[in-house]
Every structure is written in C-alpha cells, then in structure tokens.
Amino acid sequence: MAVTRLAVPQGWVAWLLIGVGAMYLLLMVALPLGNVFYQAFRSGWGAYVEGLTTPEARHAIGLTLLVVGVAVPVNTALGLVTAWVLARYPLPGKGLILALIDAPLAISPVIVGLMFILLYSTTVGMFREWVTWLGLKIIFAPPGIILTTLFITLPFVVREVLPVLASTGREEEEAACTLGAQGWQIFWRVTLPQIRWALLYGVILTTARGLGEFGAVAVVSGKVIGQTNTLTLHIERVYMEYQTVAAFAGASLLTLIALGTVAGQALLGQSEQGQKG
Amino acid sequence: MGIVVERVSKRFGNFQAVDDVSLEIASGSLVALLGPSGSGKSTLLRLIAGLETPDTGKIWLTGEDATHRQVQERNIGFVFQHYALFKHMTVRQNVAFGLEVRKVPRQKIQQRVDTLLELVQLQGLGNRYPAQLSGGQRQRVALARALAVEPQVLLLDEPFGALDARVRQELRSWLRRLHDEVHVTTVFVTHDQEEAMELSDQIVVIHKGRVEQVGTPAEIYDHPATPFVMSFVGLVNVLPGDAGFLQRQGMGVLNGQAFLRPHDILIRTEPHETYTPARIQRMLHLGREIRVELILDDGQSLTAQVDRERFLQLELQPHQRVYVRPREARSFPLNYSI
Numbered sequence: 001m002a003v004t005r006l007a008v009p010q011g012w013v014a015w016l017l018i019g020v021g022a023m024y025l026l027l028m029v030a031l032p033l034g035n036v037f038y039q040a041f042r043s044g045w046g047a048y049v050e051g052l053t054t055p056e057a058r059h060a061i062g063l064t065l066l067v068v069g070v071a072v073p074v075n076t077a078l079g080l081v082t083a084w085v086l087a088r089y090p091l092p093g094k095g096l097i098l099a100l101i102d103a104p105l106a107i108s109p110v111i112v113g114l115m116f117i118l119l120y121s122t123t124v125g126m127f128r129e130w131v132t133w134l135g136l137k138i139i140f141a142p143p144g145i146i147l148t149t150l151f152i153t154l155p156f157v158v159r160e161v162l163p164v165l166a167s168t169g170r171e172e173e174e175a176a177c178t179l180g181a182q183g184w185q186i187f188w189r190v191t192l193p194q195i196r197w198a199l200l201y202g203v204i205l206t207t208a209r210g211l212g213e214f215g216a217v218a219v220v221s222g223k224v225i226g227q228t229n230t231l232t233l234h235i236e237r238v239y240m241e242y243q244t245v246a247a248f249a250g251a252s253l254l255t256l257i258a259l260g261t262v263a264g265q266a267l268l269g270q271s272e273q274g275q276k277g
Numbered sequence: 278m279g280i281v282v283e284r285v286s287k288r289f290g291n292f293q294a295v296d297d298v299s300l301e302i303a304s305g306s307l308v309a310l311l312g313p314s315g316s317g318k319s320t321l322l323r324l325i326a327g328l329e330t331p332d333t334g335k336i337w338l339t340g341e342d343a344t345h346r347q348v349q350e351r352n353i354g355f356v357f358q359h360y361a362l363f364k365h366m367t368v369r370q371n372v373a374f375g376l377e378v379r380k381v382p383r384q385k386i387q388q389r390v391d392t393l394l395e396l397v398q399l400q401g402l403g404n405r406y407p408a409q410l411s412g413g414q415r416q417r418v419a420l421a422r423a424l425a426v427e428p429q430v431l432l433l434d435e436p437f438g439a440l441d442a443r444v445r446q447e448l449r450s451w452l453r454r455l456h457d458e459v460h461v462t463t464v465f466v467t468h469d470q471e472e473a474m475e476l477s478d479q480i481v482v483i484h485k486g487r488v489e490q491v492g493t494p495a496e497i498y499d500h501p502a503t504p505f506v507m508s509f510v511g512l513v514n515v516l517p518g519d520a521g522f523l524q525r526q527g528m529g530v531l532n533g534q535a536f537l538r539p540h541d542i543l544i545r546t547e548p549h550e551t552y553t554p555a556r557i558q559r560m561l562h563l564g565r566e567i568r569v570e571l572i573l574d575d576g577q578s579l580t581a582q583v584d585r586e587r588f589l590q591l592e593l594q595p596h597q598r599v600y601v602r603p604r605e606a607r608s609f610p611l612n613y614s615i
Contacts, residue, residue, distance in 0.1 A: 171361035174328055177348045178355035179375035179426060189374070193365040 036255050039248035051238075051246030052253065059226050060234030060250070063142060067217075067230060068210040071149040075206055079157025080199065084191070086158075087165035104154050113219025116148050140222030145230060148216040153206040160202035164195045201268050208261040212254060278340065279304035279462030280325060280430060285334030287320055294320040296486035297334075302464060302479070304339070307456045309473035310466045312483035313509065318466045319358075319434055321483065325464065326432050327351050339429050354423030354461075356433040360415045362407040368394070368418050369403040375426035393421040396455070413444040420452075424459065433465035437472065449476055470510045474498070482506050504609045507536045514539065514579050518608055522553045522573060528606045539568065539582035541604040546591055552600035555579070560595060569593065571601060 009017065041048055051057065082101070086094060104112070120138040122128050131138060138144045172194065176186045192199070214232040221228040229237065231250055239247035282300040286293070294317045302308050310318040323329040325336055327348040335344045343351050363371050369390055376386045394400050397417040407415055416436065423431060436452070437445040453476055456463055467473050473480045474494040482489040482497060482505070490502040501507035508515070514537040516523060523535055545552060554574050561568040567588045571579045581601065583591070593599070 171357050171359065172363055174348075175355065175357060175361040175363075175422075176374070176378075177328070178326060178353055179378065179422065180349045181374070181378040182349060185378050189378075190363060193363075 033255060033259075036248055036251050039244060040252040042248075043245050047245045048249045048252075051243070051249030054246065056226055056229065057234060057238075057246065057250060060229045060231045061253075063145070063229065064211060064231040066142065067146050067149050068207055070146050071153050071210045072203060072206050074150060075153050076157050076199070076203055079154070079202065079206075080161060083158045083161040083165055086162055088170065101155050101158050104152050109152065109213065109215030109217075110219055112148055112151055112216040116144055116151070116216075116220050120144065120147075139220055140224065140228060142228065144220035145217050145228065148220050149210050149213055152213055152216055153209045156205040156209065157199065157202035160198045160205070161195050164198040165191075168194050197268055201265065204261050204264050204268075208258060211257055278302065278337070279306065280464065281335075281337035282321070282325065283335040283337065285321075285324055285331045285336065287317075287324060287329060287331055289320075293486050295324065295331075298483075298486070298488055300481060300488060300491070302462060304462050305460045306478045307453070307463045307476060308465075308479045308481060309477035310464060310481050310483055311470060311473040311509075312468065314468055316483045317486035318468075318483045320486075322432050322434055322464060322466050325430070326353050326355050328355070352426070352429050354426065354428035354431045356416075356419045356423050356431075356436055358435040358438055360407075360419040362415055362418055362422070364407055367404050367406055368399060368410070371407070371418055372421045372425050374422060379426065389425060393425055396424070396458075397421045411444075412440045413448055416440065416448060420455075424461070428461060431461045431463040433463070435466055435468070437467075437469075445472075452476065474510075482509065484509070501536075501607070504534065504536060507607060507609075512539050512580060512582075513537065514542070516577065516579075516606075520577060521575060522577065522579075522601075523603060523606055525551060525553060526603055528603055528608075533608050535606040535608045537579075537603055537606045539580045540566075541606070542571075542579060542581035543602050543604055544569065544581055544583060544587075544591065544593075545600050546593075546597070548600055549602075552602045555599055555601050557593060557595055557597045557599060560593065567593075571599070573601075 008014070040051075052061070085091070086097065091097065117139055118124060119126050120128075120131055120136075122132050122139070125131060125139070136143070138147065172190050173186050176190045181189065212232060213230075214236070217230055218233060218236075221230065221233060223229055223233050223237065225237070231254060235247050235250040235254070238250070278301050280300070280302040282298055285295055285298050287295040296317070298317075298321060300321075310321060312318045320329060324331050325338075327336075327343070327346060331344065335342060337343060338346075338351060338353075363374065366374070372390045372393055373386050376389060381389075390403070391400075394403055397420055399414060399417055399421070402410065402414065407418065410418065437448055440448065449472060465476070474497075477494065479491060480494055480497045481491050484505050490497060490506045492500070492502075497506060497510055501510060504515075507513050516535045516537065518533040518535050520535070528535065543552075548554070555571040556574075558570040558572055558578070560570070566582050566584055569581045569583060571581055573579060579601070583593075591599075
C-alpha cells in the first residue's frame with residue numbers, strides 16, 4: 001500500500017498535524033466550555049445553587065421553559081404539516097416556499113426582533129391600532145418573545161422531515177389506504193414511524209435554538225427583570241452586574257442542555273444508521 | 278360481473294393515460310392487463326382501486342357503483358410493484374395491519390395471520406422485518422397482507438417486475454395455484470406477454486390508453502384483432518402486402534401490410550415452384566427452437582423459427598441457400614398502424 005503511505009503523512013509530520021488539530025480543538029472548544037463549569041462551581045455547590053435559585057433566575061428559567069414549551073409544539077405540528085404538503089403535492093413555486101422557510105436561518109436575530117417591533121409595537125407598529133384596540137401586550141412581553149422564537153425556530157422541523165418524506169414516497173401510505181386505514185390511522189401508524197428519527201432530530205434542534213436565542217429576544221423583550229427576562233438575558237444581566245458565579249451557573253445549565261442535544265444527535269445518527277443497515 | 282369499467286377516461290396534464298375504456302371482468306377470474314410501458318395499464322388498475330379518480334366514466338365493483346367510493350371502502354386488495362411493505366413493522370404486523378384498522382378482535386387477527394402466513398409459505402418468518410427478506414418473500418408478504426382483509430377484488434401492479442427470472446417463474450405458477458384455491462377476482466398488470474399468457478384466463482391488451490383486444494391467451498395469440506396486438510404478443514415479420522413472397526401463395530393483400538409469425542415460415546433446402554429462394558444470415562439457438570434470420574433475393578429480411586428436430590434434419594448452416602414459403606399470413610387494412 002505504498003500509495004496510501006505517500007498520500008497520508010507518517011512519522012513526525014503526522015504527529016505535528018494531529019497535534020495542531022487537537023490543540024486547536026482544545027483551545028477553541030474544550031477550554032471555553034470547561035471554563036463555564038469551572039467558573040460556575042468556583043465558589044462551591046452552595047453558591048452555584050444560590051445563583052440558580054434567586055427569584056429572578058427562577059423566573060428567567062420559567063419564562064424560557066414557557067417560550068420553548070409553546071414554540072416547540074407549534075413549530076413541530078406546523079412543520080410536519082408543511083413538510084407533508086410540500087412533499088406530497090406538486091405545488092407551483094415550491095422553490096420560493098422553501099427559500100421562505102429557510103429565511104429565518106439567514107436573517108440576523110436583531111433584525112428579527114426589529115421586524116416584530118415594527119409590526120406589533122403600540123407606538124411604531126404597523127398593527128398598533130389593532131393591538132391597542134384588542135388590549136394586547138405583545139412587545140416587551142412574553143407574547144413577543146414567543147413570536148420571535150417561533151419565527152427563528154420555524155425551519156428546523158420542516159428541513160429535517162421534508163427530505164425523508166420526499167424520499168419514502170406515497171406507496172406505503174397508499175398501501176395503508178387500500179387496507180382500509182383512515183387518514184389519522186395512516187398518519188400515526190405509517191407516516192409518523194417513517195419520519196420519527198428526522199422529526200425527533202428537528203425537535204431537538206428547535207428546542208436548542210429556542211433555549212439559546214439571545215439577540216432577537218433581547219430586542220423584543222425590553223429586558224424587564226422578573227417579567228421578560230429569559231435565561232439568556234438573565235445570564236447577560238447578572239454578568240454585567242459582576243455576579244460571575246450566578247452568570248456562569250445559568251450558562252452551565254444552557255451548556256449542559258446544548259451538550260445533551262449534541263449527544264442526542266450523535267445517538268440518533270447511530271440508530272438511524274443501524275436501521276438502514 | 279366482478280369488475281365493470283364503463284367508458285372511463287383519465288388525463289394527466291397533456292397526457293391521456295386512459296382513453297374511453299370499457300371493460301368487464303367476470304367474478305373469480307384471473308385477468309392480465311397487458312401493454313407496453315406508458316400504455317395506461319397501471320393507471321387503469323389504480324382507477325379500479327380508487328387510488329386515482331376518473332375524469333369521466335364509472336367503475337362498478339361486484340355489481341355496485343364504486344366510482345365515488347373511497348379506496349378504504351372498496352374492499353380491494355392491492356399489491357404494489359415495489360410491495361410497499363411497512364418497513365418498521367414485522368411480517369406479522371404487516372399482514373395484521375388491515376385487520377387491526379378494522380378493529381378485528383386480537384385473537385381472531387392472530388389466527389387469520391397464521392392461516393395467511395401458511396398460505397404464502399412464510400410460517401417461520403413472522404417476526405422478521407421486510408429488510409431481512411428476499412424479493413420473492415417480500416412479494417408473498419405483500420400478497421398475504423392484501424388477502425388478509427378478504428377483498429372482493431385483488432389488484433396487482435407488475436407483481437413480478439422487480440424479481441429475477443427464476444423467482445419470477447416460481448411465483449407465477451404459485452400465484453396461479455393460489456388463485457385456484459382462493460378464487461378471488463384478480464387483475465394484474467404486466468408488460469410481459471409470456472407472463473400474461475401463462476397466468477391469466479383473459480388478457481386485456483392495452484395500447485395508448487385504449488383497449489386493443491380482450492380475449493383468452495389463445496385468442497389473443499392466434500386471432501389478434503389489430504397489428505399492435507399481433508406484434509406485441511410474440512415476434513412478428515411485417516411485410517408489404519404486395520410482396521412477391523406472399524403473392525406466390527395467393528396470400529398477398531393489395532393495400533396494407535402482412536404479418537407473419539416466425540414459425541409460420543416453412544424452410545426447405547431443395548428448390549420448389551411455390552418456394553422463394555433465400556439465404557441464411559444468422560442463426561440463434563434458443564434452446565428447443567432455433568431462430569433463423571433470412572434474406573430474400575429481393576432484399577426483404579425475414580425471421581423464421583424452426584424446432585430442433587427440423588433444424589437437425591435440414592442440417593442448416595449459416596450463409597446456406599434455402600427455399601421458404603409462408604404457411605399463414607395475417608393482413609390488416611392500411612389505416613391501422615402500430
């Protein structure tokens with residue numbers, strides 16, 4: 001296998017390359033991540049728990065869970081319907097629809113926040129009269145945060161589920177139909193099992209993005225302490241107030257969830273391959 | 278009547294898939310829809326199943342108008358070309374599916390599944406997943422699944438298309454036996470004339486969305502109604518109607534074309550007044566039969582077929598001079614085209 005030896009450097013060159021790669025990963029990823037936990041636990045378990053259980057921290061965690069608790073089910077359900085329709089019907093302008101679905105990935109979160117302010121703010125918003133007339137509080141309130149999070153997390157489920165639906169085709173659904181299954185039975189027993197891994201993957205990505213969103217939420221929330229501060233906003237605030245341990249305690253929580261997500265993705269990737277094999 | 282198709286048409290965009298088709302299929306019979314790809318035969322099958330809605334016309338199933346009935350309510354069994362087994366379910370779960378959605382009691386389902394797995398000879402494989410089965414086994418699971426709901430009509434779309442030649446042969450005779458046991462009205466789509474001949478009681482030849490001919494395999498082969506049927510069902514020589522080769526036997530037609538089956542060409546090695554001289558171009562050994570490609574002295578090429586005994590008796594050699602005459606030719610008026 002002389003060719004392989006020539007193509008892949010051996011000896012000290014190999015060690016140098018491996019070393020450079022490993023160092024880079026260590027410095028850029030492992031060290032900062034590790035430091036989050038170091039800083040969080042620097043003053044011991046008691047300070048860590050205290051940092052997470054102040055009224056403001058508890059409220060921020062609660063608000064974040066509320067936002068994700070609304071955004072994830074809504075975008076999962078609507079994402080599923082959208083993907084199914086796009087996969088099953090020969091719609092004109094499908095490319096345009098797909099581009100629209102991808103738009104939230106490309107638009108800067110600050111702009112997203114501004115967009116919603118310019119729609120629903122009671123002072124400058126396009127719908128300000130409606131909003132005032134209906135007595136709604138959207139901007140600088142949880143509904144605004146939920147709206148922006150919905151916008152930002154919209155693409156994930158569609159993007160994961162659509163290719164799987166498109167590649168499996170209609171035949172199994174038609175077969176279920178000929179066997180007497182009705183619409184919902186077909187969905188639960190045939191379509192959903194086909195796409196379950198892609199769907200779960202999409203849900204995980206949606207959750208991770210919803211939990212971690214900062215920019216757009218910062219714009220629409222107004223950062224009212226104890227009212228519209230999400231976990232990411234809370235972390236920023238306490239950090240600015242030099243409560244380093246509390247900031248890193250919150251950060252460690254988000255980081256743990258993120259790492260869990262990555263692990264979940266890896267596991268899903270494996271079971272998916274296991275299924276195919 | 279098991280199935281009646283009454284003046285049904287179906288168009289996809291600019292493509293007329295099924296064009297004013299009427300058809301009657303007797304209860305308990307085994308019928309082939311035979312035609313080349315794109316002839317509309319699969320669309321016709323899907324129209325009968327209710328997987329497509331006709332633009333015009335009616336579909337009757339066992340005497341009832343089913344045109345506006347949902348697929349689910351037609352009580353049909355459908356076997357898809359690529360089987361469409363539920364990949365995430367075991368063989369047992371696949372077969373049980375139709376019974377479960379009908380809320381049949383669990384114990385009855387288990388009994389029925391056992392009976393069906395025995396019928397399709399897959400007793401030991403109930404807990405396998407479709408990915409763990411061979412093509413022929415998957416095909417039989419698909420059949421068992423379709424038969425589980427005791428359909429009035431069994432529809433199969435190119436049932437053997439995705440299988441290799443030997444398995445195909447086995448499954449064909451097995452399906453024929455199965456039909457003789459179960460006796461459900463069965464319609465299958467195929468582009469393979471041999472398959473249609475071997476399996477079916479009746480063949481419906483379809484071409485460009487229209488029915489060309491309906492008949493028993495023998496009728497279709499021996500008395501083709503159109504040039505298309507003649508040329509699609511078996512090999513055929515097409516000659517101008519006024520060819521000297523035919524005139525000599527009084528078989529010529531003035532306006533039109535003549536169609537000859539290769540085995541309707543007689544060959545001898547000695548000259549004779551009613552025979553036309555020709556030269557052998559090439560010979561293909563097809564097992565029991567030998568195909569002889571000939572060229573007449575006027576440049577017309579012909580394909581003849583002789584059986585093994587005759588071939589050995591004549592001691593035919595390539596490039597040999599021989600004498601040929603038609604035994605039977607069939608002619609159609611000129612306005613027919615293939």
